Amino acid sequence: MFEKLFHTINQKIQLTKEDLEVIKPFFIARKIRRKQYLLQEGDVCKYTAFVEKGALHSYTIDEKGNEHVVQFALEAGWISDQYSLLTGEPSLYNIDAIEDSELLVITHTSFEEMLSKVPPMEKYFRLLLQNNMIALHRRLSASLSLSAEEKYTKMVNAYPTIIQRVPQHMIASYLGITPETLSRIRKQISTAK
């Protein structure tokens, strides 16, 4: 169950076998089925989830009932609503499973305790957050300045696995374009090949 987690940690920092054993009990293994919620809008986010297997996404729903995808998390990805988790305020997000998934979840208290017990993990999360920040900045720049075509092409190059595994309407929502526009772009690209 901990293979993906330990593998991804060891790509960034060196932990001893003892450290890894210390980390384990802070997590709770949890399976969720496709379409099942990890978090619903209005509830307080209690867990940060690590994806051992499967795929999840977080999204908001606007007044008109449209979904806006905030984030995808596939294997070795982390997902939560950090704002709700840290403040205890009701979440604006929904998080649910796109596929049957196996998770390792951790509460905020356990998370902070784990980091105090295994300080090198601070570095792992600092590096992880650094990478996430870079990706998020690039996405924000893209959303402000690129055309729909350019946004999609960038995403195909950066996240080919997500493009393959996630339904098209979620990709469109993630990019802030309509499913019709995305479908037109995909046809253009496949014709051009």
Next chain:
Amino acid sequence: MFEKLFHTINQKIQLTKEDLEVIKPFFIARKIRRKQYLLQEGDVCKYTAFVEKGALHSYTIDEKGNEHVVQFALEAGWISDQYSLLTGEPSLYNIDAIEDSELLVITHTSFEEMLSKVPPMEKYFRLLLQNNMIALHRRLSASLSLSAEEKYTKMVNAYPTIIQRVPQHMIASYLGITPETLSRIRKQISTAK
């Protein structure tokens, strides 16, 4: 010169006086005048900058010559292009001063060395990045789902100081709306009061 930096660190973690003395030499004090560049598009980003005094912003320029503001950094803020800094690739961003500013800058090598010398700083940066991620996610959600009015109102509430100190066209660019739209919104709000 280090007042703001030490104050902001001590709000998140407890460092000893000795730790603070260890940290100091890793930084270089630097003054830049209004409109002077810290980083120009096409150059490799060499420094992360902490703002002791003043205000900076990072932005991209698109093919039509339009600026898109990525980030503002006022007192106690950090600014850089982390992607360029970490990969050594030319930056897509410009960073310049909106006001005459006093900075503490640090190279990536010094940054990592500082963290290995003073491990509690890992926690400071992890917490900082966590907060930045939350803010960035909220901004991204706003850019995908809110109206221009709602985006502006949110920004006024979240960052009143930026609204006061930064030229309106930069605020408009940050929100991804035209200066004309922003001007119209501001008039509506002041009339409504």
